[in-house]
Amino acid sequence: MAAKYETQATQRPESMRPFRQRMAELHRRIEGRHLACARLHRLHALRLQRWYISDQATLRPVFMAAVAQHLGMDCAAVTLFGQTGEELLVAASDGIARAAHDLELLIGEGPARDVVGGREFVAADGADMTMRWPQYGPALTELGVQSVVAVPLPSARLLGALCVFTSRAGLRTEITPAAETVADALANTLLLASHGTADDGAPQGTLFDDADYLAVVHQAVGMVAVQCGCDLDTALALLRARAFAGGSAVSEIARRVLEDGYQLC
Structure with missing residues:
Protein backbone atom coordinates (compact mmCIF):
# COMPACT_ATOMS: atom_id res chain seq x y z
CA MET A 1 0.00 0.00 0.00
CA TRP A 51 15.88 -21.43 28.08
CA TYR A 52 13.60 -24.42 27.43
CA ILE A 53 16.31 -26.69 25.97
CA SER A 54 18.74 -25.79 28.79
CA ASP A 55 18.41 -27.07 32.33
CA GLN A 56 15.92 -24.28 33.08
CA ALA A 57 17.85 -23.44 36.22
CA THR A 58 17.52 -19.73 35.48
CA LEU A 59 14.33 -17.68 35.57
CA ARG A 60 12.07 -17.86 32.54
CA PRO A 61 12.87 -15.04 30.08
CA VAL A 62 10.40 -12.16 30.08
CA PHE A 63 9.25 -10.18 27.06
CA MET A 64 10.73 -6.87 28.23
CA ALA A 65 14.19 -8.48 28.27
CA ALA A 66 13.80 -8.97 24.51
CA VAL A 67 12.91 -5.27 24.21
CA ALA A 68 16.11 -4.31 26.02
CA GLN A 69 18.22 -6.66 23.90
CA HIS A 70 16.63 -5.39 20.67
CA LEU A 71 17.60 -1.83 21.60
CA GLY A 72 21.09 -2.80 22.73
CA MET A 73 20.39 -1.74 26.33
CA ASP A 74 20.82 -3.60 29.60
CA CYS A 75 17.22 -3.42 30.81
CA ALA A 76 13.85 -1.87 30.06
CA ALA A 77 10.49 -1.10 31.64
CA VAL A 78 7.06 0.04 30.44
CA THR A 79 4.84 2.00 32.82
CA LEU A 80 1.19 2.92 32.27
CA PHE A 81 -0.47 5.81 34.07
CA GLY A 82 -4.08 6.76 34.68
CA GLN A 83 -5.56 10.09 33.60
CA THR A 84 -4.79 11.62 36.97
CA GLY A 85 -1.19 10.40 37.04
CA GLU A 86 -1.60 7.25 39.15
CA GLU A 87 0.43 4.23 38.04
CA LEU A 88 -1.64 1.35 36.64
CA LEU A 89 0.88 -1.20 35.41
CA VAL A 90 4.59 -1.86 35.12
CA ALA A 91 6.38 -4.51 33.06
CA ALA A 92 10.12 -4.76 33.69
CA SER A 93 12.90 -6.81 32.13
CA ASP A 94 14.78 -7.57 35.34
CA GLY A 95 15.47 -6.53 38.92
CA ILE A 96 17.36 -3.37 37.98
CA ALA A 97 14.56 -2.09 35.73
CA ARG A 98 12.01 -2.86 38.43
CA ALA A 99 14.16 -1.15 41.07
CA ALA A 100 14.44 1.91 38.80
CA HIS A 101 10.65 1.97 38.51
CA ASP A 102 10.21 1.53 42.27
CA LEU A 103 12.55 4.46 42.88
CA GLU A 104 10.47 6.64 40.56
CA LEU A 105 7.29 5.59 42.34
CA LEU A 106 8.91 6.27 45.70
CA ILE A 107 10.51 9.63 44.91
CA GLY A 108 7.95 10.97 42.45
CA GLU A 109 10.46 12.09 39.82
CA GLY A 110 12.19 10.37 36.93
CA PRO A 111 12.15 9.71 33.17
CA ALA A 112 8.70 8.11 32.87
CA ARG A 113 7.04 11.01 34.70
CA ASP A 114 8.91 13.54 32.57
CA VAL A 115 7.69 11.84 29.41
CA VAL A 116 4.08 11.56 30.58
CA GLY A 117 4.31 15.16 31.73
CA GLY A 118 4.71 16.29 28.13
CA ARG A 119 8.29 15.71 27.00
CA GLU A 120 8.71 14.03 23.62
CA PHE A 121 11.63 12.00 24.93
CA VAL A 122 14.25 12.01 27.68
CA ALA A 123 17.91 11.06 27.28
CA ALA A 124 20.32 11.54 30.18
CA ASP A 125 23.61 10.09 31.32
CA GLY A 126 26.31 10.65 33.92
CA ALA A 127 26.09 13.89 35.85
CA ASP A 128 23.13 15.00 33.72
CA MET A 129 20.95 12.46 35.53
CA THR A 130 21.69 14.10 38.88
CA MET A 131 21.12 17.59 37.48
CA ARG A 132 17.80 16.56 35.96
CA TRP A 133 16.59 14.50 38.95
CA PRO A 134 18.32 15.61 42.19
CA GLN A 135 17.00 12.63 44.20
CA TYR A 136 16.25 10.01 41.55
CA GLY A 137 19.50 10.51 39.60
CA PRO A 138 21.94 9.60 42.40
CA ALA A 139 19.75 6.65 43.44
CA LEU A 140 19.70 5.41 39.84
CA THR A 141 23.49 5.67 39.70
CA GLU A 142 23.72 3.48 42.82
CA LEU A 143 21.92 0.76 40.84
CA GLY A 144 24.78 0.84 38.33
CA VAL A 145 22.83 2.77 35.68
CA GLN A 146 24.85 5.36 33.78
CA SER A 147 22.44 6.21 30.95
CA VAL A 148 18.67 6.27 30.47
CA VAL A 149 16.37 6.95 27.51
CA ALA A 150 12.60 7.31 27.84
CA VAL A 151 9.97 7.79 25.12
CA PRO A 152 6.18 8.03 25.29
CA LEU A 153 3.75 5.38 24.17
CA PRO A 154 2.20 7.20 21.18
CA SER A 155 -1.54 6.91 21.68
CA ALA A 156 -4.36 9.27 22.52
CA ARG A 157 -5.88 6.55 24.72
CA LEU A 158 -2.76 5.69 26.73
CA LEU A 159 -0.52 7.54 29.13
CA GLY A 160 2.68 5.61 29.37
CA ALA A 161 6.41 5.50 28.81
CA LEU A 162 9.10 3.09 27.72
CA CYS A 163 12.32 3.53 29.72
CA VAL A 164 15.57 1.78 28.82
CA PHE A 165 18.71 1.73 30.96
CA THR A 166 22.36 0.80 30.54
CA SER A 167 25.53 0.73 32.61
CA ARG A 168 27.42 2.35 29.73
CA ALA A 169 28.21 6.04 29.98
CA GLY A 170 28.21 8.49 27.09
CA LEU A 171 24.87 7.37 25.66
CA ARG A 172 24.14 8.80 22.24
CA THR A 173 20.60 9.88 21.40
CA GLU A 174 20.70 7.86 18.17
CA ILE A 175 18.84 5.18 20.10
CA THR A 176 15.79 7.42 20.44
CA PRO A 177 14.25 6.73 16.98
CA ALA A 178 14.56 2.97 17.51
CA ALA A 179 13.05 3.32 20.99
CA GLU A 180 10.16 5.36 19.56
CA THR A 181 9.45 2.62 16.99
CA VAL A 182 9.42 -0.02 19.73
CA ALA A 183 7.20 2.18 21.92
CA ASP A 184 4.75 2.51 19.02
CA ALA A 185 4.69 -1.27 18.65
CA LEU A 186 4.14 -1.74 22.40
CA ALA A 187 1.35 0.86 22.45
CA ASN A 188 -0.37 -0.99 19.62
CA THR A 189 0.01 -4.26 21.55
CA LEU A 190 -1.58 -2.66 24.62
CA LEU A 191 -4.50 -1.28 22.63
CA LEU A 192 -5.14 -4.61 20.91
CA ALA A 193 -4.96 -6.40 24.26
CA SER A 194 -7.75 -4.22 25.62
CA HIS A 195 -10.09 -5.92 23.14
CA GLY A 196 -9.12 -9.45 24.22
CA THR A 197 -9.23 -10.07 27.94
CA ALA A 198 -9.05 -13.18 30.09
CA ASP A 199 -11.92 -14.42 32.24
CA ASP A 200 -10.71 -12.30 35.16
CA GLY A 201 -10.76 -9.16 33.01
CA ALA A 202 -6.97 -8.85 32.69
CA PRO A 203 -5.54 -8.05 29.25
CA GLN A 204 -4.04 -10.97 27.37
CA GLY A 205 -0.72 -10.98 25.52
CA THR A 206 2.95 -11.73 25.92
CA LEU A 207 3.68 -8.34 27.46
CA PHE A 208 1.13 -8.91 30.23
CA ASP A 209 2.45 -12.32 31.29
CA ASP A 210 5.02 -10.58 33.50
CA ALA A 211 3.24 -7.29 34.21
CA ASP A 212 2.57 -6.02 37.72
CA TYR A 213 -0.77 -4.26 38.06
CA LEU A 214 0.35 -2.70 41.37
CA ALA A 215 -2.84 -3.99 42.98
CA VAL A 216 -1.27 -4.06 46.46
CA VAL A 217 -0.30 -0.39 46.20
CA HIS A 218 -3.75 0.67 44.96
CA GLN A 219 -5.53 -1.29 47.69
CA ALA A 220 -3.25 0.15 50.35
CA VAL A 221 -3.84 3.69 49.09
CA GLY A 222 -7.58 3.16 49.51
CA MET A 223 -7.13 1.75 53.01
CA VAL A 224 -4.84 4.60 54.10
CA ALA A 225 -7.32 7.13 52.70
CA VAL A 226 -10.05 5.63 54.91
CA GLN A 227 -7.80 5.35 57.99
CA CYS A 228 -6.50 8.91 57.72
CA GLY A 229 -9.63 10.54 56.34
CA CYS A 230 -7.77 11.98 53.34
CA ASP A 231 -8.00 11.84 49.55
CA LEU A 232 -6.19 9.24 47.44
CA ASP A 233 -3.37 11.57 46.37
CA THR A 234 -2.59 12.37 50.00
CA ALA A 235 -2.76 8.67 50.91
CA LEU A 236 -0.21 7.84 48.20
CA ALA A 237 2.01 10.68 49.41
CA LEU A 238 1.87 9.21 52.93
CA LEU A 239 2.88 5.79 51.62
CA ARG A 240 5.76 7.33 49.70
CA ALA A 241 6.93 9.37 52.69
CA ARG A 242 6.89 6.38 55.05
CA ALA A 243 8.74 4.22 52.49
CA PHE A 244 11.31 6.94 51.88
CA ALA A 245 11.89 7.50 55.59
CA GLY A 246 12.34 3.79 56.22
CA GLY A 247 14.41 3.04 53.14
CA SER A 248 11.77 0.59 51.89
CA ALA A 249 9.91 0.12 48.63
CA VAL A 250 6.40 1.58 48.40
CA SER A 251 5.10 -1.91 47.60
CA GLU A 252 6.57 -3.25 50.87
CA ILE A 253 4.87 -0.56 52.97
CA ALA A 254 1.65 -1.23 51.06
CA ARG A 255 1.90 -4.96 51.83
CA ARG A 256 2.39 -4.20 55.53
CA VAL A 257 -0.69 -1.94 55.51
CA LEU A 258 -2.82 -4.67 53.96
CA GLU A 259 -1.45 -7.77 55.69
CA ASP A 260 -0.08 -6.57 59.00
CA GLY A 261 -2.49 -3.74 59.83
CA TYR A 262 0.32 -1.18 59.65
CA GLN A 263 -0.97 2.31 60.47
CA LEU A 264 0.35 5.51 58.85
CA CYS A 265 -1.67 7.92 60.96
Missing part, protein backbone atom coordinates in the same frame (compact mmCIF):
# COMPACT_ATOMS: atom_id res chain seq x y z
CA ALA A 2 2.81 2.40 0.84
CA ALA A 3 4.58 1.65 -2.44
CA LYS A 4 1.35 2.23 -4.36
CA TYR A 5 0.78 5.65 -2.83
CA GLU A 6 4.44 6.57 -3.30
CA THR A 7 4.16 5.75 -6.99
CA GLN A 8 0.91 7.67 -7.36
CA ALA A 9 2.27 10.72 -5.53
CA THR A 10 3.87 12.04 -8.72
CA GLN A 11 0.82 11.39 -10.87
CA ARG A 12 -1.99 13.75 -11.70
CA PRO A 13 -4.10 15.37 -10.46
CA GLU A 14 -1.73 17.58 -8.50
CA SER A 15 -4.37 18.19 -5.85
CA MET A 16 -4.13 14.54 -4.77
CA ARG A 17 -0.38 14.67 -4.05
CA PRO A 18 -0.64 15.74 -0.36
CA PHE A 19 -3.20 13.01 0.34
CA ARG A 20 -1.10 10.32 -1.34
CA GLN A 21 2.01 11.43 0.50
CA ARG A 22 0.19 11.28 3.84
CA MET A 23 -1.15 7.81 3.04
CA ALA A 24 2.31 6.60 2.02
CA GLU A 25 3.79 7.92 5.28
CA LEU A 26 0.98 6.31 7.28
CA HIS A 27 1.52 2.89 5.75
CA ARG A 28 5.29 3.14 6.18
CA ARG A 29 4.73 3.82 9.90
CA ILE A 30 2.43 0.80 10.10
CA GLU A 31 5.06 -1.25 8.30
CA GLY A 32 7.68 -0.17 10.83
CA ARG A 33 5.35 -1.08 13.68
CA HIS A 34 4.67 -4.57 12.31
CA LEU A 35 8.36 -5.21 11.64
CA ALA A 36 9.27 -4.09 15.16
CA CYS A 37 6.61 -6.40 16.64
CA ALA A 38 7.88 -9.30 14.54
CA ARG A 39 11.49 -8.75 15.59
CA LEU A 40 10.59 -8.47 19.28
CA HIS A 41 8.46 -11.61 19.29
CA ARG A 42 11.05 -13.58 17.33
CA LEU A 43 13.78 -12.50 19.72
CA HIS A 44 11.60 -13.40 22.71
CA ALA A 45 10.79 -16.79 21.16
CA LEU A 46 14.48 -17.53 20.60
CA ARG A 47 15.27 -16.62 24.21
CA LEU A 48 12.45 -18.91 25.42
CA GLN A 49 13.69 -21.72 23.18
CA ARG A 50 17.24 -21.47 24.53
Whole structure:
Protein backbone atom coordinates (compact mmCIF):
# COMPACT_ATOMS: atom_id res chain seq x y z
CA MET A 1 0.00 0.00 0.00
CA ALA A 2 2.81 2.40 0.84
CA ALA A 3 4.58 1.65 -2.44
CA LYS A 4 1.35 2.23 -4.36
CA TYR A 5 0.78 5.65 -2.83
CA GLU A 6 4.44 6.57 -3.30
CA THR A 7 4.16 5.75 -6.99
CA GLN A 8 0.91 7.67 -7.36
CA ALA A 9 2.27 10.72 -5.53
CA THR A 10 3.87 12.04 -8.72
CA GLN A 11 0.82 11.39 -10.87
CA ARG A 12 -1.99 13.75 -11.70
CA PRO A 13 -4.10 15.37 -10.46
CA GLU A 14 -1.73 17.58 -8.50
CA SER A 15 -4.37 18.19 -5.85
CA MET A 16 -4.13 14.54 -4.77
CA ARG A 17 -0.38 14.67 -4.05
CA PRO A 18 -0.64 15.74 -0.36
CA PHE A 19 -3.20 13.01 0.34
CA ARG A 20 -1.10 10.32 -1.34
CA GLN A 21 2.01 11.43 0.50
CA ARG A 22 0.19 11.28 3.84
CA MET A 23 -1.15 7.81 3.04
CA ALA A 24 2.31 6.60 2.02
CA GLU A 25 3.79 7.92 5.28
CA LEU A 26 0.98 6.31 7.28
CA HIS A 27 1.52 2.89 5.75
CA ARG A 28 5.29 3.14 6.18
CA ARG A 29 4.73 3.82 9.90
CA ILE A 30 2.43 0.80 10.10
CA GLU A 31 5.06 -1.25 8.30
CA GLY A 32 7.68 -0.17 10.83
CA ARG A 33 5.35 -1.08 13.68
CA HIS A 34 4.67 -4.57 12.31
CA LEU A 35 8.36 -5.21 11.64
CA ALA A 36 9.27 -4.09 15.16
CA CYS A 37 6.61 -6.40 16.64
CA ALA A 38 7.88 -9.30 14.54
CA ARG A 39 11.49 -8.75 15.59
CA LEU A 40 10.59 -8.47 19.28
CA HIS A 41 8.46 -11.61 19.29
CA ARG A 42 11.05 -13.58 17.33
CA LEU A 43 13.78 -12.50 19.72
CA HIS A 44 11.60 -13.40 22.71
CA ALA A 45 10.79 -16.79 21.16
CA LEU A 46 14.48 -17.53 20.60
CA ARG A 47 15.27 -16.62 24.21
CA LEU A 48 12.45 -18.91 25.42
CA GLN A 49 13.69 -21.72 23.18
CA ARG A 50 17.24 -21.47 24.53
CA TRP A 51 15.88 -21.43 28.08
CA TYR A 52 13.60 -24.42 27.43
CA ILE A 53 16.31 -26.69 25.97
CA SER A 54 18.74 -25.79 28.79
CA ASP A 55 18.41 -27.07 32.33
CA GLN A 56 15.92 -24.28 33.08
CA ALA A 57 17.85 -23.44 36.22
CA THR A 58 17.52 -19.73 35.48
CA LEU A 59 14.33 -17.68 35.57
CA ARG A 60 12.07 -17.86 32.54
CA PRO A 61 12.87 -15.04 30.08
CA VAL A 62 10.40 -12.16 30.08
CA PHE A 63 9.25 -10.18 27.06
CA MET A 64 10.73 -6.87 28.23
CA ALA A 65 14.19 -8.48 28.27
CA ALA A 66 13.80 -8.97 24.51
CA VAL A 67 12.91 -5.27 24.21
CA ALA A 68 16.11 -4.31 26.02
CA GLN A 69 18.22 -6.66 23.90
CA HIS A 70 16.63 -5.39 20.67
CA LEU A 71 17.60 -1.83 21.60
CA GLY A 72 21.09 -2.80 22.73
CA MET A 73 20.39 -1.74 26.33
CA ASP A 74 20.82 -3.60 29.60
CA CYS A 75 17.22 -3.42 30.81
CA ALA A 76 13.85 -1.87 30.06
CA ALA A 77 10.49 -1.10 31.64
CA VAL A 78 7.06 0.04 30.44
CA THR A 79 4.84 2.00 32.82
CA LEU A 80 1.19 2.92 32.27
CA PHE A 81 -0.47 5.81 34.07
CA GLY A 82 -4.08 6.76 34.68
CA GLN A 83 -5.56 10.09 33.60
CA THR A 84 -4.79 11.62 36.97
CA GLY A 85 -1.19 10.40 37.04
CA GLU A 86 -1.60 7.25 39.15
CA GLU A 87 0.43 4.23 38.04
CA LEU A 88 -1.64 1.35 36.64
CA LEU A 89 0.88 -1.20 35.41
CA VAL A 90 4.59 -1.86 35.12
CA ALA A 91 6.38 -4.51 33.06
CA ALA A 92 10.12 -4.76 33.69
CA SER A 93 12.90 -6.81 32.13
CA ASP A 94 14.78 -7.57 35.34
CA GLY A 95 15.47 -6.53 38.92
CA ILE A 96 17.36 -3.37 37.98
CA ALA A 97 14.56 -2.09 35.73
CA ARG A 98 12.01 -2.86 38.43
CA ALA A 99 14.16 -1.15 41.07
CA ALA A 100 14.44 1.91 38.80
CA HIS A 101 10.65 1.97 38.51
CA ASP A 102 10.21 1.53 42.27
CA LEU A 103 12.55 4.46 42.88
CA GLU A 104 10.47 6.64 40.56
CA LEU A 105 7.29 5.59 42.34
CA LEU A 106 8.91 6.27 45.70
CA ILE A 107 10.51 9.63 44.91
CA GLY A 108 7.95 10.97 42.45
CA GLU A 109 10.46 12.09 39.82
CA GLY A 110 12.19 10.37 36.93
CA PRO A 111 12.15 9.71 33.17
CA ALA A 112 8.70 8.11 32.87
CA ARG A 113 7.04 11.01 34.70
CA ASP A 114 8.91 13.54 32.57
CA VAL A 115 7.69 11.84 29.41
CA VAL A 116 4.08 11.56 30.58
CA GLY A 117 4.31 15.16 31.73
CA GLY A 118 4.71 16.29 28.13
CA ARG A 119 8.29 15.71 27.00
CA GLU A 120 8.71 14.03 23.62
CA PHE A 121 11.63 12.00 24.93
CA VAL A 122 14.25 12.01 27.68
CA ALA A 123 17.91 11.06 27.28
CA ALA A 124 20.32 11.54 30.18
CA ASP A 125 23.61 10.09 31.32
CA GLY A 126 26.31 10.65 33.92
CA ALA A 127 26.09 13.89 35.85
CA ASP A 128 23.13 15.00 33.72
CA MET A 129 20.95 12.46 35.53
CA THR A 130 21.69 14.10 38.88
CA MET A 131 21.12 17.59 37.48
CA ARG A 132 17.80 16.56 35.96
CA TRP A 133 16.59 14.50 38.95
CA PRO A 134 18.32 15.61 42.19
CA GLN A 135 17.00 12.63 44.20
CA TYR A 136 16.25 10.01 41.55
CA GLY A 137 19.50 10.51 39.60
CA PRO A 138 21.94 9.60 42.40
CA ALA A 139 19.75 6.65 43.44
CA LEU A 140 19.70 5.41 39.84
CA THR A 141 23.49 5.67 39.70
CA GLU A 142 23.72 3.48 42.82
CA LEU A 143 21.92 0.76 40.84
CA GLY A 144 24.78 0.84 38.33
CA VAL A 145 22.83 2.77 35.68
CA GLN A 146 24.85 5.36 33.78
CA SER A 147 22.44 6.21 30.95
CA VAL A 148 18.67 6.27 30.47
CA VAL A 149 16.37 6.95 27.51
CA ALA A 150 12.60 7.31 27.84
CA VAL A 151 9.97 7.79 25.12
CA PRO A 152 6.18 8.03 25.29
CA LEU A 153 3.75 5.38 24.17
CA PRO A 154 2.20 7.20 21.18
CA SER A 155 -1.54 6.91 21.68
CA ALA A 156 -4.36 9.27 22.52
CA ARG A 157 -5.88 6.55 24.72
CA LEU A 158 -2.76 5.69 26.73
CA LEU A 159 -0.52 7.54 29.13
CA GLY A 160 2.68 5.61 29.37
CA ALA A 161 6.41 5.50 28.81
CA LEU A 162 9.10 3.09 27.72
CA CYS A 163 12.32 3.53 29.72
CA VAL A 164 15.57 1.78 28.82
CA PHE A 165 18.71 1.73 30.96
CA THR A 166 22.36 0.80 30.54
CA SER A 167 25.53 0.73 32.61
CA ARG A 168 27.42 2.35 29.73
CA ALA A 169 28.21 6.04 29.98
CA GLY A 170 28.21 8.49 27.09
CA LEU A 171 24.87 7.37 25.66
CA ARG A 172 24.14 8.80 22.24
CA THR A 173 20.60 9.88 21.40
CA GLU A 174 20.70 7.86 18.17
CA ILE A 175 18.84 5.18 20.10
CA THR A 176 15.79 7.42 20.44
CA PRO A 177 14.25 6.73 16.98
CA ALA A 178 14.56 2.97 17.51
CA ALA A 179 13.05 3.32 20.99
CA GLU A 180 10.16 5.36 19.56
CA THR A 181 9.45 2.62 16.99
CA VAL A 182 9.42 -0.02 19.73
CA ALA A 183 7.20 2.18 21.92
CA ASP A 184 4.75 2.51 19.02
CA ALA A 185 4.69 -1.27 18.65
CA LEU A 186 4.14 -1.74 22.40
CA ALA A 187 1.35 0.86 22.45
CA ASN A 188 -0.37 -0.99 19.62
CA THR A 189 0.01 -4.26 21.55
CA LEU A 190 -1.58 -2.66 24.62
CA LEU A 191 -4.50 -1.28 22.63
CA LEU A 192 -5.14 -4.61 20.91
CA ALA A 193 -4.96 -6.40 24.26
CA SER A 194 -7.75 -4.22 25.62
CA HIS A 195 -10.09 -5.92 23.14
CA GLY A 196 -9.12 -9.45 24.22
CA THR A 197 -9.23 -10.07 27.94
CA ALA A 198 -9.05 -13.18 30.09
CA ASP A 199 -11.92 -14.42 32.24
CA ASP A 200 -10.71 -12.30 35.16
CA GLY A 201 -10.76 -9.16 33.01
CA ALA A 202 -6.97 -8.85 32.69
CA PRO A 203 -5.54 -8.05 29.25
CA GLN A 204 -4.04 -10.97 27.37
CA GLY A 205 -0.72 -10.98 25.52
CA THR A 206 2.95 -11.73 25.92
CA LEU A 207 3.68 -8.34 27.46
CA PHE A 208 1.13 -8.91 30.23
CA ASP A 209 2.45 -12.32 31.29
CA ASP A 210 5.02 -10.58 33.50
CA ALA A 211 3.24 -7.29 34.21
CA ASP A 212 2.57 -6.02 37.72
CA TYR A 213 -0.77 -4.26 38.06
CA LEU A 214 0.35 -2.70 41.37
CA ALA A 215 -2.84 -3.99 42.98
CA VAL A 216 -1.27 -4.06 46.46
CA VAL A 217 -0.30 -0.39 46.20
CA HIS A 218 -3.75 0.67 44.96
CA GLN A 219 -5.53 -1.29 47.69
CA ALA A 220 -3.25 0.15 50.35
CA VAL A 221 -3.84 3.69 49.09
CA GLY A 222 -7.58 3.16 49.51
CA MET A 223 -7.13 1.75 53.01
CA VAL A 224 -4.84 4.60 54.10
CA ALA A 225 -7.32 7.13 52.70
CA VAL A 226 -10.05 5.63 54.91
CA GLN A 227 -7.80 5.35 57.99
CA CYS A 228 -6.50 8.91 57.72
CA GLY A 229 -9.63 10.54 56.34
CA CYS A 230 -7.77 11.98 53.34
CA ASP A 231 -8.00 11.84 49.55
CA LEU A 232 -6.19 9.24 47.44
CA ASP A 233 -3.37 11.57 46.37
CA THR A 234 -2.59 12.37 50.00
CA ALA A 235 -2.76 8.67 50.91
CA LEU A 236 -0.21 7.84 48.20
CA ALA A 237 2.01 10.68 49.41
CA LEU A 238 1.87 9.21 52.93
CA LEU A 239 2.88 5.79 51.62
CA ARG A 240 5.76 7.33 49.70
CA ALA A 241 6.93 9.37 52.69
CA ARG A 242 6.89 6.38 55.05
CA ALA A 243 8.74 4.22 52.49
CA PHE A 244 11.31 6.94 51.88
CA ALA A 245 11.89 7.50 55.59
CA GLY A 246 12.34 3.79 56.22
CA GLY A 247 14.41 3.04 53.14
CA SER A 248 11.77 0.59 51.89
CA ALA A 249 9.91 0.12 48.63
CA VAL A 250 6.40 1.58 48.40
CA SER A 251 5.10 -1.91 47.60
CA GLU A 252 6.57 -3.25 50.87
CA ILE A 253 4.87 -0.56 52.97
CA ALA A 254 1.65 -1.23 51.06
CA ARG A 255 1.90 -4.96 51.83
CA ARG A 256 2.39 -4.20 55.53
CA VAL A 257 -0.69 -1.94 55.51
CA LEU A 258 -2.82 -4.67 53.96
CA GLU A 259 -1.45 -7.77 55.69
CA ASP A 260 -0.08 -6.57 59.00
CA GLY A 261 -2.49 -3.74 59.83
CA TYR A 262 0.32 -1.18 59.65
CA GLN A 263 -0.97 2.31 60.47
CA LEU A 264 0.35 5.51 58.85
CA CYS A 265 -1.67 7.92 60.96
